[in-house]
Structure formats: C-alpha cells, structure tokens
Amino acid sequence: AEAFNANVAGAKALNAFIVETPEHALAAAKQADADRAAGTLKPLSGVPIGMKDLFATNGVQTTAASHMLEGFVPRYESTVSQKLWDAGAGMLGKLNLDQFAMGSSNETSYFGNVISPWRRKDGGPNLKEGAALAPGGSSGGSSAAIAARLCPAATGTDTGGSIRQPAAFTGISGIKPTYGRCSRWGIVAFASSLDQAGPMARDVRDCAIMLQNMAGFDAKDATSLDLPVPDWEAALSGDLKGKKVGIPREYRLDGIDPDIDAMWDAGIAMLKDAGAEVVEISLPHTKYALPAYYIIAPAEASSNLARYDGVRYGLRDLPQGAGLQDMYAATRAEGFGPEVKRRIMIGTYVLSAGFYDAYYTQAQKVRALISRDFTAAFETCDVILAPTAPSAAFGLGEKTADPLAMYLNDVFAVPASLAGLPAMSVPAALNREELPLGLQIIGKAFDEQGVLNAGLAIE
Numbered sequence: 001a002e003a004f005n006a007n008v009a010g011a012k013a014l015n016a017f018i019v020e021t022p023e024h025a026l027a028a029a030k031q032a033d034a035d036r037a038a039g040t041l042k043p044l045s046g047v048p049i050g051m052k053d054l055f056a057t058n059g060v061q062t063t064a065a066s067h068m069l070e071g072f073v074p075r076y077e078s079t080v081s082q083k084l085w086d087a088g089a090g091m092l093g094k095l096n097l098d099q100f101a102m103g104s105s106n107e108t109s110y111f112g113n114v115i116s117p118w119r120r121k122d123g124g125p126n127l128k129e130g131a132a133l134a135p136g137g138s139s140g141g142s143s144a145a146i147a148a149r150l151c152p153a154a155t156g157t158d159t160g161g162s163i164r165q166p167a168a169f170t171g172i173s174g175i176k177p178t179y180g181r182c183s184r185w186g187i188v189a190f191a192s193s194l195d196q197a198g199p200m201a202r203d204v205r206d207c208a209i210m211l212q213n214m215a216g217f218d219a220k221d222a223t224s225l226d227l228p229v230p231d232w233e234a235a236l237s238g239d240l241k242g243k244k245v246g247i248p249r250e251y252r253l254d255g256i257d258p259d260i261d262a263m264w265d266a267g268i269a270m271l272k273d274a275g276a277e278v279v280e281i282s283l284p285h286t287k288y289a290l291p292a293y294y295i296i297a298p299a300e301a302s303s304n305l306a307r308y309d310g311v312r313y314g315l316r317d318l319p320q321g322a323g324l325q326d327m328y329a330a331t332r333a334e335g336f337g338p339e340v341k342r343r344i345m346i347g348t349y350v351l352s353a354g355f356y357d358a359y360y361t362q363a364q365k366v367r368a369l370i371s372r373d374f375t376a377a378f379e380t381c382d383v384i385l386a387p388t389a390p391s392a393a394f395g396l397g398e399k400t401a402d403p404l405a406m407y408l409n410d411v412f413a414v415p416a417s418l419a420g421l422p423a424m425s426v427p428a429a430l431n432r433e434e435l436p437l438g439l440q441i442i443g444k445a446f447d448e449q450g451v452l453n454a455g456l457a458i459e
C-alpha cells in the first residue's frame with residue numbers, strides 16, 4: 001500500500017491531468033467485459049486513454065488549460081473523442097497542455113506546468129529544484145502521461161509541432177496526420193488552417209490503431225477530408241525496399257547539437273538497413289517557415305479567440321456598475337495568460353489595415369512556396385527524414401523569459417504544418433545525458449502509411 005501510494009503521489013506530481021475521470025474509464029472496462037462475453041469486442045474495447053483538454057467532452061470540464069474556460073462544461077462531444085468512445089475506449093481524464101495550445105513546454109498552462117518523468121543523468125531520481133525537465137508542448141500532459149505509463153495512449157493536437165515535439169522530448173511516438181484527416185469539430189480552435197488532431201502512444205503500431213479510430217470524414221468540419229480511412233495497422237511494414245528517403249539539406253543547421261546530427265545519421269543507417277535508398281533533397285524556403293508560422297498562427301488565433309467575450313463561454317468579469325465594453329476588457333484581461341495575449345496582439349497587428357500586406361499576405365505567399373518545395377521534393381523521394389526538434393528536452397524555466405528562444409524550438413516542426421502534410425516523431429536515440437531524441441518522418445499528403453512504415457523501421 002505504501003509503494004502504491006508513493007506511486008500515486010509521484011504520478012500526481014507530474015501534473016499531467018487537469019481533471020481525472022476514472023468512472024469513464026471504468027464504465028468502458030465494464031462494457032469491454034460485456035462485449036467480450038457477447039463476442040462483440042471493438043478495436044479499443046476497455047483501453048483507458050488520456051484526452052488532451054482541448055477536446056470538448058460532454059459533461060466533463062473542458063478548459064484548454066485557460067482561466068477563461070475554467071468551469072466550462074460542454075454539452076456536446078468532439079467528433080474525435082466520440083469516435084474513440086464508439087471504438088470502446090474509456091477516458092482516464094483531461095490532460096494538461098499549454099494554454100489554448102500555445103507553447104512548446106506546457107509552461108503556459110493556467111493549471112501549472114507539467115513535469116517530464118525523465119531526468120538528466122546527473123539530475124538525480126527526485127524532483128530536485130532545477131533538475132525537472134519540460135515534457136514539450138503543447139501536448140505536454142499527453143506526452144508525460146504516456147512516458148510515465150499512466151496511460152497507453154492519448155490524443156494530441158498539432159498546429160506547429162504540438163504532437164511531435166512533446167513526443168520527441170519524452171521518448172514516445174506521435175503522428176500528425178494530413179490536414180483534414182481528423183475532424184476539428186469540438187476542438188478548441190487555435191489556428192484553424194493548421195490545427196490537426198492525432199494520436200500519441202508508446203509505439204508506432206499503437207499510433208496506427210489510435211489514428212484508425214480518430215480519423216474520418218465529418219460533415220461538421222468544412223475542411224474535413226472526404227476520403228476512406230485506410231487500414232493503416234494491417235498494412236504496417238518496416239520493409240522499405242523500393243522506397244526513397246529524402247534528407248533535406250537545409251535542415252542541417254550550423255552549430256546544432258552534435259547528438260542531434262549523430263541521431264539523424266543513425267536513423268539514415270536504419271532506413272538503409274530496412275531497404276530504403278537515401279537521397280539528398282532541397283527545401284529551399286525552409287528558413288522562412290518559422291517567421292511565416294509565427295505570423296499566420298497568431299493571426300488566426302486572434303480571430304478565433306475573439307469569441308471569448310464573457311458572454312458565451314466560461315469566465316465573466318463584470319466590475320460593479322460596468323458596461324458591456326468594460327466587461328469584455330475585464331474578462332479578457334483576467335482570462336487570458338501572457339502568451340495568449342502576446343499572440344492576440346501579434347495577430348491583431350499583422351491583420352490590421354496598415355500592415356496586412358506587409359505581414360499576413362507575405363506570410364501566406366511564403367506558405368505557398370514552402371508547400372511547393374515539398375511537392376517538388378516528393379518527385380524524387382517518398383518520405384523525408386529530419387530531426388523533430390533541435391535539442392533534447394530543456395529544463396523547466398529555461399526558456400520562459402525569452403519567447404523567441406521558445407519559438408525557435410519549433411524550427412523543424414512548422415514546415416510540415418504549413419504544408420498540411422502528415423508527419424510523425426519516433427524515439428530514435430538517447431543523448432549524452434541519456435535523454436530521448438526524436439526523428440521526424442514527413443510524408444506526402446494522404447500517405448500516413450508511408451510515414452508509419454518508415455517510423456516502424458526506426459523505432
């Protein structure tokens with residue numbers, strides 16, 4: 001009992017869950033027993049998963065890790081979560097994240113940061129001050145919970161790396177499918193032209209099984225892909241004979257951590273062993289992806305977040321004797337955290353009449369060029385291999401004072417987001433501090449299979 005209680009306390013110390021819903025998982029487990037007896041087991045019968053708290057869950061608080069939505073209990077279910085329940089899964093709870101999914105370390109959450117279960121080699125086994133590491137973000141609750149074995153799988157969302165980077169930081173797998181594969185209906189919107197849901201799990205096969213049960217056309221999402229969902233798990237194969245893997249020259253950044261380069265080279269060797277041919281490719285506009293992303297994503301966010309007005313959802317701050325405008329101002333001042341306010345201000349600025357063409361239009365042009373780079377590259381290769389992030393997990397607090405340093409961590413993740421392509425992170429190596437590093441596989445639109453298969457060859 002003592003060991004059990006210590007484990008529970010340890011698990012809680014990670015702060016991975018905002019709300020726990022054991023009754024939901026238990027009901028699914030009981031249903032699984034009944035289904036087994038009746039011979040009607042479903043693909044995920046009884047599997048207890050974690051749900052990123054960006055997905056609306058009927059009757060269960062949904063906050064996007066913001067004060068603005070604290071106490072908000074939706075009366076509807078997101079399409080993706082509903083599909084998972086229909087497949088038999090149960091929910092252990094709502095997972096912590098960066099506030100409105102804005103961040104790369106889970107430190108912008110109103111409910112406090114998540115702690116990665118990993119420690120640097122010299123960091124000691126306990127949560128020593130300064131030794132705790134970020135689980136990545138924004139899906140940091142999802143990554144930490146899976147890495148700590150609190151749940152076998154979880155949902156994530158990826159606008160500019162939020163599935164892949166936390167997966168890399170915690171030694172797990174995660175895939176962002178092609179934009180439009182998973183319905184955005186019922187997911188708190190950040191940047192609608194980029195937002196995409198996907199699974200995070202311990203390995204590639206589990207990701208394939210989860211994705212199978214999350215994807216599919218949904219008439220309620222205007223950008224949903226009207227395509228059949230392939231049986232990705234059945235076609236999983238680590239045999240890459242006849243496949244070409246592209247290595248983008250522009251991702252070899254000067255001065256990058258030598259452990260990252262070594263991992264990349266080891267990954268290339270693994271794919272060759274699996275039968276693939278490796279070719280060098282060029283994605284010439286790569287260096288403009290990060291600045292374009294940090295214009296487009298805040299622009300869309302500033303528009304999407306206009307709905308939090310103190311009238312329709314969650315928080316309302318109505319000072320004594322105040323009018324409507326004062327209520328808007330007071331509610332938004334109190335409800336949004338500093339990073340969210342920064343994005344709203346950047347977004348509003350780049351969309352304003354005097355600056356629209358110089359920033360927003362320009363960023364959209366860059367986005368088109370980045371897409372074209374990928375289209376051209378995929379004429380000579382089937383998948384692209386690159387690091388997921390330029391470093392291993394950094395320490396909590398290490399980058400919070402410098403937003404630009406935080407944004408730079410997304411440098412390898414955002415190009416695939418801007419192009420809407422499927423991309424996955426798989427654990428590939430440990431660095432000198434014995435921390436996990438992830439490799440990213442980027443695929444052609446709709447070719448999740450190619451991505452998963454290359455991932456399988458690496459993990």
Ligand code: GLN
Pocket residue numbers: 101102103104137138157158159160161162163190297410
């Ligand atoms: N780190 C990126 C950002 O802060 C990506 C976040 C995401 O994918 N949700 O915008």
